[in-house]
Amino acid sequence: MQRYFVLPEQIREGRVTIKGGDAHHIARVMRYKAGDVIIVCDNTGRELIVQLEHVWGNAVTGRVTTERTALSEPRLRVTLAQSLLKGDKFDWVVQKGTEMGVYQFWPFHAERSVVRLSDSKAAKRRERWHKIAKEAAEQARRGRIPEVSNPVRWRDVLDHIPLFDVAVIPHERERNQSLPSLWQSLSRVETCLIIVGPEGGFEAEEVNEAQQAGAYPVYLGPRILRAETAALTTIACTMWAGGEMEVTAE
Known part of the structure; x- marks a missing residue:
């Protein structure tokens, strides 16, 4: 699954909003549609599995289905x-x-x-x-x-x-x-x-x-x-x- 980083304030009540270059990448480059799934990280070591709900060229929204710790972050x-x-x-x-x-x-x-x-x-x-x-x-x-x-x-x-x-x-x-x-x-x-x-x-x-x-x-x-x-x-x-x-x- 494709991975995107967002600011913590872009995550509210189980919903994620992505704008700017990443939204363009999701909509125009990857050509994802509503129902597709991506990984969203809030830069704290947490991963969110997000199912897309609305995909526009300048904004994307999705629903968090799973939350987990990123196992790829080193302890050291x-x-x-x-x-x-x-x-x-x-x-x-x-x-x-x-x-x-x-x-x-x-x-x-x-x-x-x-x-x-x-x-x-x-x-x-x-x-x-x-x-x-x-x-x-x-x-x-x-x-x-x-x-x-x-x-x-x-x-x-x-x-x-x-x-x-x-x-x-x-x-x-x-x-x-x-x-x-x-x-x-x-x-x-x-x-x-x-x-x-x-x-x-x-x-x-x-x-x-x-x-x-x-x-x-x-x-x-x-x-x-x-x-x-x-x-x-x-x-x-x-x-x-x-x-x-x-x-x-x-």
Whole structure:
């Protein structure tokens, strides 16, 4: 079944109203009719099975027949702090990270970041990233859309490290600890912060600052990875280590 995200206020007394682009998609692209069934999510991890009652080009209404918890939402809440990247690379990280279960994204400016966004450009980028995350969440059958924050400072990232059960910073010069070996030493983890640098990598001082704040530098193998590849590799390893790739009941 096709999946759509709505605001909680669009659900009233067992009825759902969908407008705008999603209504157009339902009526004109999918060509659904009254009686057809879709899944509606209110971005809280809840799924609603909705039978359509009225389908117009600019508005759709339906009746909730079943309510359930979205089983696709990870128990492990992974936040990705990713330095801003050139071109559309950050778009790609948001899309694939959403598919893989990332809870939220924090773009940030690192010392070697090439991209520097003004407030107006940052607002436009954030709107674009939210759209990408929404579409990826629908495709991946997620129960919520991950939040993408406005770009933050490196100091903001450092200040938030102690708030997580574990924080990791992949670094090509780390040789003492791999990501799998770190996870083997941890007890129950519910929140994880992954910190990934820009195309040119982190300055040594930044890695030291993160480590002093409580983050673990980790080794991702002998191959040098692009920033966007390092992000997705770390996400995948973290989800696997956290038990998020185990077989679950439907």
